[in-house]
Amino acid sequence: MRVFFIGLILVFASATVVSPAQAQAPDTFRWIDFHSEKDQDVVVWVTRALTVEKWSAIREIGVEYDAALVITTSRATPQSAPGSDTFTVWNVSLTNRLSTPLLTGVNLRLLDWMMLASGRPRELAAFYDNCVDCSASTFFTAFHYDLVSHSWAARWLNGGMAAPAWNGNATGGISTLTQVYAVLAEPDGREFLSTWRHFDFGKSRPAEDYVYVYDADSATGQDRTKLLSEKQADAIKQRMCNPHDAVSGLSRGQDSPLCGAPAARQRRPERSPVTTPPANNRGLSVPPGSKHN
Numbered sequence: 001m002r003v004f005f006i007g008l009i010l011v012f013a014s015a016t017v018v019s020p021a022q023a024q025a026p027d028t029f030r031w032i033d034f035h036s037e038k039d040q041d042v043v044v045w046v047t048r049a050l051t052v053e054k055w056s057a058i059r060e061i062g063v064e065y066d067a068a069l070v071i072t073t074s075r076a077t078p079q080s081a082p083g084s085d086t087f088t089v090w091n092v093s094l095t096n097r098l099s100t101p102l103l104t105g106v107n108l109r110l111l112d113w114m115m116l117a118s119g120r121p122r123e124l125a126a127f128y129d130n131c132v133d134c135s136a137s138t139f140f141t142a143f144h145y146d147l148v149s150h151s152w153a154a155r156w157l158n159g160g161m162a163a164p165a166w167n168g169n170a171t172g173g174i175s176t177l178t179q180v181y182a183v184l185a186e187p188d189g190r191e192f193l194s195t196w197r198h199f200d201f202g203k204s205r206p207a208e209d210y211v212y213v214y215d216a217d218s219a220t221g222q223d224r225t226k227l228l229s230e231k232q233a234d235a236i237k238q239r240m241c242n243p244h245d246a247v248s249g250l251s252r253g254q255d256s257p258l259c260g261a262p263a264a265r266q267r268r269p270e271r272s273p274v275t276t277p278p279a280n281n282r283g284l285s286v287p288p289g290s291k292h293n
Contacts, residue, residue, distance in 0.1 A: 023112045023114070024113060024122070025122065026064065026113075026121040026122065026145075028065060029062060029145070030062070030064075031060065031061070031062050031063075032061035032062070032063060032068075042061060042063060042068065043061065045068075045092075045094060045097065046058065046061055046068055046092050048097060049092045049093075049097040049098070049099045050090065050092070053072075053088075053090075054074060055072035055073065055074050056075045057072065057073050058070065058072050059071045059072060059073055062124075064145040064152075065145065065150065066093065066095050067091055067092065067150055068091070068092040068093075069090075069091065069124075069143055069145075069152045070089070070091075070092050070099075071087060071088075071090075072088050073085040073087050073088075074086050083107075083132060084106070084132050086106050087104065087105060087128070088101050088103070089102045089103055089104075089143065089154065091152040093150070093151065095150075102152065102153065102154040103128075103154050103157065105139065105161075106128065106129050106130070106131060106136075107128060107129040107132065108127075109126060109127045109128065110125075110126050111124075111126055112247075112248055113125070114183075114191045115189050116190065116215055117190065117215070117216040117217060117218040117221055118188055118189070118190050118218040119218055120221055121145075123143060123144040124142060125140070125141070125142045126141055126143070127140055127165065127250075128141075130161070130168075131168075134168065135168035135169055136168045137164060137168040137169070138164075138165045138166040139161055139162040139164055140165045140181075140193050140214065141154045141155050141162035142154070142155045143155075155223045156223050163212075163214040163225070165181045165193065165195060165252075166179055166181060166252060166253075167179060167197065174201060175201055175202035176199075177197065177199060177200070178197075178257060178258050179195070179196065179197050179198070179253045179258075180237075180240050180241065180251075180253035180256060180258050180259060181193065181195040181196070181240070181251060181252055181253060182239070182240040182245065182246040182250065182251035182252075182254075183246060183247040183248070183250035184236075184239055184246065184247065185247050190215070191215075191247055192213055193214040194211065194212065194213050194239070194240055195211070195212045195214075196209065196210070196211045196233075196236075196237055196240055196258060197210045197211075198258055209233070210227065211227070211228045211236055212225060212226065213225075213226045213228060213236065237258075241254055241259035241260070242254075
């Protein structure tokens with residue numbers, strides 16, 4: 001049996017959360033209201049487009065112009081716990097019903113609408129994990145509408161996974177893996193993910209540090225993944241270790257030995273997750289003249 005309902009958990013992990021009213025979605029985007037009569041044509045269209053795919057429930061449908069961002073969940077058996085559900089995010093065309101999976105995982109947390117490239121529309125950021133009941137790795141991505149391809153896309157995909165924010169397993173002879181990540185913002189409002197991994201190999205070889213920045217190019221809109229040089233990394237490390245610099249508290253590892261005791265003492269208490277569904281009925285579902293029925 002397949003069911004339809006609205007409401008993914010929206011997670012904001014700090015008392016300094018940026019509310020949806022402060023970081024609004026693009027005017028041309030809106031969440032579909034499953035209970036609204038005027039949105040039923042989109043619900044029916046998406047359902048038919050995904051008929052041959054494997055899913056248990058449609059959780060969300062977001063529409064911009066002629067494409068829908070769709071989130072489905074799959075449950076192994078009717079007796080399985082909801083927490084073990086896997087999710088898939090799809091791009092569904094509202095002109096030809098072509099459906100394309102963007103990524104799959106567990107424990108999807110939709111975040112705020114973030115400015116990843118100056119002068120470009122905000123994008124829906126998200127964290128997700130790769131497994132349940134395990135030492136999960138956490139990944140970061142952002143969903144955006146591509147005007148060239150008329151479709152939704154997910155950022156920093158590599159081998160089917162997005163930007164690695166947190167590694168749940170230390171392998172390859174590593175004695176200790178210490179990590180820090182934070183979503184940071186520039187003075188002009190542009191935001192990006194920065195990660196710091198310190199690999200301790202014990203006595204077998206010297207320790208190694210890797211600091212990455214994941215952002216988007218303002219000129220082209222393309223994803224960028226940058227491994228910083230030692231000099232560049234020093235400044236970012238200081239920002240990552242300051243818990244007050246993280247956007248909406250989107251950070252982890254500030255209480256680790258990499259940041260030291262002062263940062264651990266300054267860390268703000270986390271706020272309980274907000275479970276209110278996304279606001280509905282903003283923007284246009286399709287550009288003028290498009291057909292989806």
